[in-house]
Every structure is written in structure tokens, then in C-alpha cells.
Amino acid sequence: VTAGAAPEPPVPSVAIAGLGLIGGSLARDLTAAGWRVLGFDRNHATARRAHEAAAIAVGLDPEEPALDRVPLVVLAVPVDAAASALRAMLPWLPADAVVTDTGSTKVGIAAAADQLGLADRFVGAHPMAGDHRSGWEASRPGLFRGARVWICAGNARPAAVELVRRMWSAAGGHPDLIEATDHDRLLAWTSHLPQAVASALAATLRQAAVPPDVVGPGGRDTTRLAASDPDVWTGIAMENAGNLADALDALSARTHRLRDALRNGDRAAVRAFFVEARAWANEGSGPSVGPFSPPSP
């Protein structure tokens, strides 16, 4: 190396376990950003398709993933499969490799990583991007562009956190630190409650024998999430059961108040309901959500 010339930075490399909507999209974006991406999926055919699409440089055997000296491993599997996937991967994990995930809940996987002795190199992550479709077929470039990515540092060493932040920035996301318990409580409201509400509306319409094609454009938006994968969401809801139940109670208090106002012909109360809803919709960016504590309903 000539004095004064900075050494060429090594090509960053990463292994992604699970090439579905999130893992597949991340593989596409990181490869496009110049990263060397290894990938595997319990479904061999998925890794083959990802390789054919040039989204990954190398497809690994999911039974014996030769992770070699990869410095960063991403678990992109459903939340209720993450802990066991991590355990299964342990024998293949390079010493000092940083491990991260992409799940919608963060407390459970952090506890599992702790238990496996990975506390200093596990960094939880959760991109606020997705789709009601799932699987490799639903993956696409740019899914994370401009999306907030929650990062739960836990007890990981700073360099591990930095590597995960760098990966998400390379994929176009905006990393933002949050504690795992705050994350799960916040997400119960910002993501899991909307999913539950959309699903409850869809199930209610089904029971009432109202088919989707008589619903107007507004109703279609409100129920879009109902098409989400039931298994993915069962896992998320069970992982975050207490927080989601609290959020559902708060929602029920609202719908009951509206129902009572309608039964009582209380126009002022009905109007107040819609006024408060619009006030929220018209809010710009709100207060910091770091120390988040929703009031009881």
C-alpha cells in the first residue's frame, strides 16, 4: 500500500437466512449496493430462484450453511421460527459474526440470543416495510427505501450495532435505536393493532355475507391487510399478546362509545368521534416515541 493511499475497503458481505418478502428484498437491495450476499432458505428452490435472479451471489445448503467467514448473518424468518432457526445455525456461525434479525417483535428473539450466549453480538432489527403478500415472489427492489428500521442494540458491542445500521442504510432504510420492550409495546399500536383491526373487519364482513366486491375503495384500503399470511401474524400476535390485547381494549372502548352515541342519538358525541380521528390523521410528525407509554383507555 502506497503511503497516503487509503486501503480499498473490503466488499461487505452478509448471509441471509430466509429469502421471503423481507429477506429476498434485502438480498436484492444489498446486492445492488455492491454487497456480497450469500443466501439460503429451507426451500431449496427459493435460493435457486434468488440466485438465478442475481439477488444472491451464492446459495447455501439450509441444512449445512457453510457460512465460512461471513461477518454478518441476518435471520429473515417468521418471528415464531426465529429462535429455533438461530439455534440450528449456531454450529455454522463464524466466531464473532454479528447476528441480526428482521422480525416484528424484538423481546423474544433477544432473550433467545442471550440464552445462546450471543448477547454481545446479537442486534435486533425491524424494518417498517412490508406487504400483505409474502414469499420470494413478493420480494422486490426498493422495499426499504425511506423506511424506518428499528434497531434494538441490547447488550451488543458498538461495532456490531454499527454494522447492522450500515447494512440497513445500504438497503435504503433509516435506522433508529429503540429498546426491545419499548419496540414491542409501540409496535402493538402502530402495526399489530392495525393488522388486527383490518382482519377483524374482514372477518366481520365474511360473517355478514358481504363479499369483497361490494366494498367501496375506502373499505378496500381498510381491509387490505386482511390478506396477510395467517401464520406469520399468529406468530407475531402470540409473541406480543399482552401488548396487543391492551391495544384492542383501547380500540373497543372507542367503538363502544360510538355505538352508544349512535343508539342514543347523541350527534355531538358522534361528531366528536370523527373530529378526533381526523385530528390524528392531520397530525404531522408527532412527539418522540422513544420512551413510549400509552395511557390506559
Added chain:
Amino acid sequence: VTAGAAPEPPVPSVAIAGLGLIGGSLARDLTAAGWRVLGFDRNHATARRAHEAAAIAVGLDPEEPALDRVPLVVLAVPVDAAASALRAMLPWLPADAVVTDTGSTKVGIAAAADQLGLADRFVGAHPMAGDHRSGWEASRPGLFRGARVWICAGNARPAAVELVRRMWSAAGGHPDLIEATDHDRLLAWTSHLPQAVASALAATLRQAAVPPDVVGPGGRDTTRLAASDPDVWTGIAMENAGNLADALDALSARTHRLRDALRNGDRAAVRAFFVEARAWANEGSGPSVGPFSPPSP
């Protein structure tokens, strides 16, 4: 007229009272389709802007709308203003002119038309198209393209019904007959419940101090309707209070069941909830909705 040559059909003409999102968009489409459109709005400036935009041929004085010999008059005002607007227009209404409306509820305005002696020439209508924005500024061409338009014939003479159908077809909509009581019950589920759910979710998030910008793309879709005009929706909800309260009760039964399943750690019940929701979302066109009777929850 030469024998054998059909007489040129007269240019269809219509007067539209209220040039907001619905009336303004209808004016644009009918003008584009070759209709002669007269328009007025309680706000004089709105009619002027519609005229400048060439959406209407003539702007009328809302206090003294010289309807002349217009054969068709459309009330495109909020549902709770429709009856009084109709009453105020009565002195100006040409004998035999057909009257129609665009409101989200149909029982109340039909009763008002009956009471004013217009039963044989009032035809209720309701396009399943809209937006959370309102007013002339939100109006646009093509809003009704491909949209179902519910037509409540009531006791109107067939030619009156035919004229209203023809108008909506000219605007790109698909007219479909329904009884007014069936319409209001159906709409409680397909439109008013989704609006109430989106608003309840938004109000719940506001109470929990969760600002809109931390909600992900799915949550944004689910809450999009919350930005709707509170006054418009107070009117609709009050007009359809009983049906909407029934629909809210059915929804609450669902959210309670999910809440209980979460509190009890009942994974099978949680999964069944999401499975049923997706089953609805994956339904194609459903059974006929003519004789619609939702089961009790």
C-alpha cells in the same frame, strides 16, 4: 325532417346542486360526455371556479336557481342537508323534472321526497366512489369510472329511473338497482363500518400518543379514511345509526374474541381469527347482495 332519417337526439341536460367532490366530479364527466351541465353551490365562488374549469356550461344563483326546463336535477350535498336543499329548491323545480341525489344513505331522502310530493319522479342514487378529501378542489375526471352506482327506484316512474341510469352510465358508472332499506343496511357494513373502524383506530392511536409518522404502510392504509370530513360522516352515521350500531356490535364481538384468545394464550383461536379474515380477502365476487340480511353476531 327527411323521411327515414331519425331526428337528432337532444343534448341531454342536467342541473347539479352542490359542486363538491361528488357533484364537481360528476359535472366534469357529464360535460366531457357531451351533456349540458348547469351547476350551483351555496358557495358562489365554487360555481365560478367550476365554470372557469369548463366543468359546467352555466353557473346558477344558489338562492334563485333558474332551472328553466332542465329535465334532471341532481342533489349532491351532504346527506343531512339533502332534505332541506330539496325543499328549498321546490319552487324552482320544473314540472316533471326528475330529481336524484348522491348521498350515502337512501331511506331518509326518499321519505323526504315522498313528503314533498315527488315520489313519482325522485330516484335515489349513490355512487360507490369517493375520497377522504372533499370539496370542489378534490373533484376530478373519472372518479366514477367502473364504480358501482346504487339506484333506488322507489315509486318513481320507469322513465325517471331510466334517465338517472343513463346519466350514471354516461359518467362511467355501473348502475345497479337496490331497495332503499336494503341499501342502507348493506352500506352500514360495506362503507360506514370501514369508516368507523378507520376512525376508531386513528382516535385510539391519538389517545396513545402514537403519531401518524411512526405507523407503517399497512397502518397508513388502514387509517386512510380517518382523514374524512367529520361533518359529512356525522350526518351519514346519524342517518344510518341503527344499522351502523349493529355492525359495530358484530365487529366488537370479533375484537373481544381475539383479545380473549391473546390473554388466554390460545394460539389455535388466534390463528382461526387471521385465517377467517384472509378467507374473506381471497373471496372473489360473492353471492348476490340484493336481499341482504346480515346474521346477528
